[in-house]
Amino acid sequence: MPGIAFHWTGPNGFSSFSASPSIPNITMGGQGVYSVTASAGGCDGPASTVTVTVNPPLVLNISPAAPTACAGDPVTLTASGGSNYQWTANGVSVGSGSPLTFTPTGTSTIILTGQGGGCTGSASTQVTVYPLPAANAGTDPVFCESNLPQVLFPITVGGVWSGDPNVTADGHFTPSVQGVHQLIYTVTSPQGCTNMDTVQVTVAPPAAPADAGPDSLICLNATPIQLTGSPGAGTWTGDISIGGIFTPVVTGAFVVITRLAQAAAPPAIRPP
Numbered sequence: 001m002p003g004i005a006f007h008w009t010g011p012n013g014f015s016s017f018s019a020s021p022s023i024p025n026i027t028m029g030g031q032g033v034y035s036v037t038a039s040a041g042g043c044d045g046p047a048s049t050v051t052v053t054v055n056p057p058l059v060l061n062i063s064p065a066a067p068t069a070c071a072g073d074p075v076t077l078t079a080s081g082g083s084n085y086q087w088t089a090n091g092v093s094v095g096s097g098s099p100l101t102f103t104p105t106g107t108s109t110i111i112l113t114g115q116g117g118g119c120t121g122s123a124s125t126q127v128t129v130y131p132l133p134a135a136n137a138g139t140d141p142v143f144c145e146s147n148l149p150q151v152l153f154p155i156t157v158g159g160v161w162s163g164d165p166n167v168t169a170d171g172h173f174t175p176s177v178q179g180v181h182q183l184i185y186t187v188t189s190p191q192g193c194t195n196m197d198t199v200q201v202t203v204a205p206p207a208a209p210a211d212a213g214p215d216s217l218i219c220l221n222a223t224p225i226q227l228t229g230s231p232g233a234g235t236w237t238g239d240i241s242i243g244g245i246f247t248p249v250v251t252g253a254f255v256v257i258t259r260l261a262q263a264a265a266p267p268a269i270r271p272p
Contacts, residue, residue, distance in 0.1 A: 003040050010034035010052070028054050058082055058121030060114050068128045069104060070193035075127055076101045082114030082121055089127070104129050130191040135159060137185035137197040143175035145206045150175060152183070152199075159187035163198070175203040210234050218248050 008016040011032035014023070023030055031054035038045045060081040069075045079085045079098035087094050089108040094100070107129045113122045136155035143150050152161065152171040160169045163184035167173045173183065181201045188194045211230040218225060224247040227240065236244045 005039045006036055007039075008034060008036045026052075026054055028056065030054055055117040055119050058114065058116045058119040060085075060112055060121045060123040062110065062112055062123050062125045065125060066128070067125065068130065068191070070130050070191070071106075071132050072103065074101050074103045077110065077112075077125075079112050079114060079123075081123075082116035084115045086113045087111070130189065130193050132193050132195040133187045133189040135185060135187040135195040135197040137183070137199045140200045140202070142202045142204060143173070144204050145175055145178050147174060147176050149173065154185050154197075156185075156187055156197075159185045161185055164201075173201060175201070178203045178205060218246075220248055220251050222248050224248070 006017060006019045008014065008018070008021050010030075011034075012029050014030070014034065031052050033049050033051050035047045035049045037047045058081065060079060063078045063080070067075050067077065077087070077098075077100045079100075084096075085098050085100075086096050087100050087102075088111045089102070089104060091111075094102045104127050108127045110125050110127055111122060112124065113120065115121075134156050137159075138152070138154045141150070141152070149168075149172040152167070152173055154171070161167045161171050161173075161183055162169070164173070164181045166176060166181070167183050173181075179202075181203065183199050183201055184196055185198070186194055186196045208231055213228055213230070216225065216227070224245050227236070227244040227246055229236070229244065235242050240246045
């Protein structure tokens with residue numbers, strides 16, 4: 001008011017001649033009783049007092065303190081120390097209250113704000129998101145029925161196999177049951193993140209027995225002969241062409257074998 005002078009005094013040696021003083025960044029030592037007097041025309045009026053209470057800073061906490069997640073997995077964060085919680089991830093609101101569950105799109109800086117005792121506080125943490133490992137089980141194989149374990153060959157190494165009682169964790173499959181079998185190949189990263197791929201294994205009926213035919217006796221340098229195995233879709237190995245033509249250019253006994261799929265006939269000996 002014009003012609004009136006004010007004088008404030010208070011804790012920590014506070015003194016001000018402003019009618020409405022302010023104390024920026026007040027500390028706990030600033031709380032207490034403040035007194036003001038007014039004077040006009042050389043006369044002082046009676047003092048008036050006000051008590052200022054300074055609340056301690058609001059300390060918010062986030063649990064867990066250093067959260068991690070695998071890509072695509074949700075994260076749950078719990079706040080404490082206040083109320084009316086608000087959450088942001090990389091500056092974008094992701095929810096309110098506590099606990100908060102959300103799925104981060106990648107490694108994110110989390111800011112928590114809350115209120116308590118008339119004050120507003122904040123806390124922050126970082127959610128680290130680990131990528132999923134590559135998982136490629138390879139192509140869908142076909143095996144003939146047998147009790148002989150077959151090796152599976154995934155493109156991505158280091159995983160484990162499951163999904164069927166006839167497969168071992170290290171990738172040996174016993175095709176003892178005809179039909180289609182779905183196998184699961186799971187790869188785990190050093191951070192504990194998992195990814196999986198599947199293959200369809202077809203177990204076909206066993207191949208028909210191969211028969212190389214009867215033994216033959218031919219003369220040296222005779223005309224090459226065509227050997228006929230059964231079934232006719234087999235191939236020949238040994239001292240013979242793959243198509244089954246034998247040329248008697250050397251004397252002796254020769255073993256030639258015809259094979260069909262995974263089955264082999266007993267060797268057929270062609271004496272001289």
